[in-house]
Amino acid sequence: MTHELVMVEEGDDKRVDGRTPNQMRPLSCSRNVLHRAHGSARWSQGETSVLASVYGPKSGTRKGENPEKASIEVIWKPRTGQIGKTEKEYEMILKGTLQNIIILTENPNTTTSVTLQVMSDDGSLLSCGINAACAALLDAGVQLKQLAIAICCGLTNDGTVLLDPSKIEETKVRAFACFAITNSPLSALSEVTPGSDKGKSLENGIVTSITYGSMQESDFFHCLERGRAATSRISEFLRKNLKS
């Protein structure tokens, strides 16, 4: 693993915008940005920005849903164009992710609706959306078991893992993966000294993993490791945001 690091530092793998492969774009999160919605958040990673809003439990579930649990309705709105298959796919992914983090038995026979609006798209859109949805749920006060923090990784032809790829990078990579990894409250309570591998000692399950393109098994696990470490940092950021 140290070998790879040396290669990186030699300056061959500088990305288009000057980042190193392990460097993410600047994150920003604003909560409570909408007035009518019960909870709202705007999450930005570099130029990609997604606005999420949550409307709290409305009575009744839709026809096929299980009335003993709360149901979640996700609506993904692209910037332009009709709602097509990509958007439906994102909605499905988000619904699956959120179902695993929300305590569904709390409000049975209700519907919580989450709406996501893409404000600008410069790569890593799905991860931005998942993070925005999490932050909005927190803002709305919906009870969550854990946070699902998402990260996108791209795999280049020479095996380098790029974190948080931009749109240009996304078109050039061989394969592309998006992970949503849970972070439990335990990580926030323990005292952290910089440099400690706190991620390893706590439960970090993968809620969602989507890949595009073909990659070797070892590459996949490599991406996953990088993704895990990245999500622990992002969740730190989010928790600090909540405290302030």
Add this chain to the structure above:
Amino acid sequence: MGNVSRMTVNERKFIETAILNDLRIDGRRPFNYRPLTIKLGREDGSSEVHLGQTHVMAYVTAQLSQPYRDRPNEGSFSVFSEFSPMADPLFEIGRPGESAIELGRVIDRGLRESKAIDAVRLDIHILDNGGNLIDAANIAALSALSTFRRPECTVSEDDGQEVTIHPPETREPLPLIIHHLPVAITFAFFNEGNILVIDPSNHEEIVSGGRMTVSINTNSEICAIQKAGGEGVMSGVVMQCMRIASMKAADITKEIKNSVEIFDNERTLRKIKRHSEVATLEIDVPDSSMNETSQLHHITGLKNHTDLIPKSEPNTISQVFIGQASNWDPYSMKTSSHLSKHFVASPSTLSPSHVNRVVETISLPKLEKNQTENTTMDNDGVISMAVETSSVTKTKNMLTLKDAVDKKRKMKKKMKNVK
């Protein structure tokens, strides 16, 4: 927030009585607009408008398409406005409801002038329904169209059939030819059409007896009038509305033109900067180049997000938190845990003068609090991170509570920072 459509009798009576006395529930006078903020995104043709609590986003795209046979020199212009369920719990996804269609048609009628072969498509997203969606959406649409640039396309000479679209790198994209800006002004009627107010909020809209929208431009030419149903009003009242509308239209057009001008200036600046940045990337360490841009925008970045904080509601505290680019390496010894309170670039850029016009909010006290926290967090980080920390804290130190009060001083400081 509760379900606004079902208002209690008391609320209704209160609003009506207040309006009879020339008072509105948010403290405005009958012919005052709510504070208007226009934000133009980084890309050409995208805008976000805040009109009080109403939040609307517009986005313009163009596609090459075949023109109609009887109008070979004209393109088409289509407006898609969908009410997002984000804006109001009553809005449902799927087929746009009648108010969405009405909104689209009103804007369409006011703007039906296109001279390009491209099919221009305007998407309007309603993000937050605070009342008077038509006006806000119209302003967003005008701003987006004013900043939109379509790629230049040439028709080949030999057979006249082939069209080449030039990418923005080779040829400068062209703006749309817009002859005039029709601004929509909405009035609400109360008390059987005797009293009118401008720019109704959503409570007032529900209580009102009728609504009328006038699209008018700075030459006092009426582009469109829409009054669908509701109470009947005397023709004299309608004429009065037009007169008031023409005055308000001038103000709003000025606002739009200012924002567009600022955007255009920034655009040209960015074009010049792009060339110099390319040169530096080859030599410099990546972190420092990121830092440059972050310094430029960090103040504006904060302002950008605090624009969205409602000023009038003291009990809702909105959180603004911006993290620095994380420069961590999981396998190196020099791991830094710095995802903390560095103020960094936000997606849309604002120039200092534009930011100044924005409503002042409670952002600056937060700055100070974070400042102190930042200094304690400065433990053994990566070398490059340390550089960023010191420079960012230095610039932050320059903004204090006094600047919140003293606009002029802050503006001067911002100009210094940009330079």
